[in-house]
Amino acid sequence: MADRTSTGGSGNIGSAVVNALLLYGINIWPGWQVLPFLTSGMVRVLDLINASMIAGIVVGVVCVLIRARALWAVGNLVALGFGLAATVRVWEVFPFDFTGGWTGWPVLVRVLLVIAMAGSVIGAVAELVNLVRALAGIEPRPRKR
Numbered sequence: 001m002a003d004r005t006s007t008g009g010s011g012n013i014g015s016a017v018v019n020a021l022l023l024y025g026i027n028i029w030p031g032w033q034v035l036p037f038l039t040s041g042m043v044r045v046l047d048l049i050n051a052s053m054i055a056g057i058v059v060g061v062v063c064v065l066i067r068a069r070a071l072w073a074v075g076n077l078v079a080l081g082f083g084l085a086a087t088v089r090v091w092e093v094f095p096f097d098f099t100g101g102w103t104g105w106p107v108l109v110r111v112l113l114v115i116a117m118a119g120s121v122i123g124a125v126a127e128l129v130n131l132v133r134a135l136a137g138i139e140p141r142p143r144k145r
Contacts, residue, residue, distance in 0.1 A: 016056065077131070096109060
């Protein structure tokens, strides 16, 4: 069933462009090494961060080309899965060195990582609901204006 909502296309393209720019910026120019608070441990998380951004690009482009609610839900689940895996890896490796800065940075970054993980899990539950609704042919409720 095709999605007849007016949202999604520009958002998916915008997201894909942002992910592509981040992918370029982190890996090519100027590179993650220019950030003084990142340690060599970043090499251990970069593969999952790259996979997450590539998944976001692919999902964004595919969802613009094929506008089906079930496909959007599956694509978003895939992107959320890669993002959650990358966030967990960043938590495990913690490739940050805040020496000489505010002593609260490590705690703040950990809190933000927990919020990101919780958001990914909540997003995955929402996308599972969207997938079931799409497969069952249940139309989304109209938005109130």
